[in-house]
Amino acid sequence: MDSRKLKILTAVVDEYIVSGEPVGSKAIMSHVKASSATIRNEMAELEKQGYLEQPHTSAGRIPTYNGFRLYVDSLMEKNQLSDDEKRRLDAMLPESAQSEEELVKSASLALAELTKCAAVVANSMPKFSLITKVEVIPAGKRMYVILMITSNGTIKNKVCRLEFDISDEQLEFFDSYLRSNLEGIPIDEITEELFDNIKTAMGTYMMSLAPLVSGLLQLSMEFTAQEVSVSGASNLLTCKDFNQNEIISFLDNQKELTAFINDSFSGLQVMFSKENDSFVIHNSSMITAPFKKGGRNAGTLGLIGPMRIDYAKFIPYLEYFSQRITDLLSENDGDSAEDIQTDIDG
């Protein structure tokens, strides 16, 4: 395609992103050295080719999905972050993050604040994590806490109340069975079958231990649950580009979101609602960037806003934050999360 035509398309998208109004031929004259008539001719062709459209006869042009796609993939010039800006972004993350959640949540809030869009974070399904520790701890009359730790550093607990008293031997038997049969196995190998085995192994103890076993099952399910959290949803309420109801419901609906933000993406992605069946809000787009921990995908940071979002400015933010998170998570964790496993075994 003609280089001037590309320049015009770029100019239309750029203008449209800042104004939100259809862009006329005169507005383009400051970007491209040509008369408005020439630009009009070119725009008419761009419309034929499907990159621009006219809301009505006597209006300017707005980019189509295809126009945006071409712009994002090839035309736009990404803003380079200056050292100053980087420092500003760094200042929005906590100095010393207490936990992965806190770090990631801060990044999400910062992103929402910077872009005035909605930011999302999702943790990855920890498919490859191993169970490194299971422990049953007494916590009162017929009360026990089950503690479970995985190799990626996640810890969860659950309190269980028994129907009957159990003896120290029973508890010890159960505890040591768990140690030898659960510790070291991948989190996604915890199945109903495994629990049937436990039930068989416990034999007559099972009656009193039942609440502990079911607590254990629930606990392990919590590990594989994917969580998504949204920041700054209210930022989108002032935006008239799309139906607010639709988008707020979409963001509210955890399941839909979860299904959508999966972590199969290998790098930064820009997606338009029309291009994806599970993301159906007209005129909205979504940018996602995965972050890693110990060399493996740990989650995804994302930005949801209107189609006419300032890609050139915001994509670098997202890239920078996801890189920073990756760095910080690796620092915190030593060489690799895997050494937790090694140590306990050793």
Add this chain to the structure above:
Amino acid sequence: MDSRKLKILTAVVDEYIVSGEPVGSKAIMSHVKASSATIRNEMAELEKQGYLEQPHTSAGRIPTYNGFRLYVDSLMEKNQLSDDEKRRLDAMLPESAQSEEELVKSASLALAELTKCAAVVANSMPKFSLITKVEVIPAGKRMYVILMITSNGTIKNKVCRLEFDISDEQLEFFDSYLRSNLEGIPIDEITEELFDNIKTAMGTYMMSLAPLVSGLLQLSMEFTAQEVSVSGASNLLTCKDFNQNEIISFLDNQKELTAFINDSFSGLQVMFSKENDSFVIHNSSMITAPFKKGGRNAGTLGLIGPMRIDYAKFIPYLEYFSQRITDLLSENDGDSAEDIQTDIDG
């Protein structure tokens, strides 16, 4: 005040709640045996007394804050829940709640669904809880998990990574110090001062133990943090009675919400935005009902919506759910949460 006047006021509020439009004298004729002229005269007086107002000269009347207040406090007839309805509400709660959070969250979702308003739940500040158990558990190379349990059954953990190796003696010393000095004390007695004591007691061990001590402090702060969660915020988006932006920002802002929904209320309360400084969204109202656990306030269930909410129908829902939660939490917990403490001490 005249009984007919009260009837008219009631009718105006009832009509206004369903229609959302100013109510004229003719519309009242079906509720009160009197001609429209008489009703007009009475309405004019009600307006003088401050219970009704006219948006403009030739419009009907809408209730003022005072009008709503009188209606809610004295005039309305609360709907009595039939057994059928109770069964329907019960079906919206999980059959066997795994945890307090799950139960309470379900009630909140159910409430949002039933009322098409936003529902909120807040846990109470566990001022009177005692620490019943503190334990430091090794979890890998220089990695430790701190586990803390309180008498109201809440458990939290935190993973800490040390800078230096510590010996078994050091750990044992630390652990037993915590046991003897923290277990049994009220959660709100954990202060900086107490931590200074710990630091002094640890002496030269402190250098290597520092991350554990600061982890402990963070953990205890988490216990006293109040959490609020909102369901169905998107329900309010279709409501034109108030500024959506305002309300969504209000619901987004955890701090403001937390400050507002405190658990000092002794029973069901209806509050209008004008009447409270920290709840400033025009034309909105909030209904709150506390629930208990082991005889003590455990949290608050609330409903936020427009002023013209169907109080007669929704208040019973809220009352029923908060009572159900109270019942279920007590069942689960035996006689009282306090016995956890007793058991461990004994």
Add this chain to the structure above:
DNA sequence: TGTTAGCACTCGTCATCTCCGAGTGCTAAT
């Protein structure tokens, strides 16, 4: 042959105007 100035034309936006009717307050009759 590609570019540009000029021009007639289109069409959405905004302000103005009018009409309609719901609802009122007042007055006089019951």
Add this chain to the structure above:
DNA sequence: ATTAGCACTCGGAGATGACGAGTGCTAACA
């Protein structure tokens, strides 16, 4: 004390028209 009747008010919906931004086309130009 209540009510029927009536003149009056005023917001809202629709119609109308001026304005102007933007277009496509044509003809002149380099």
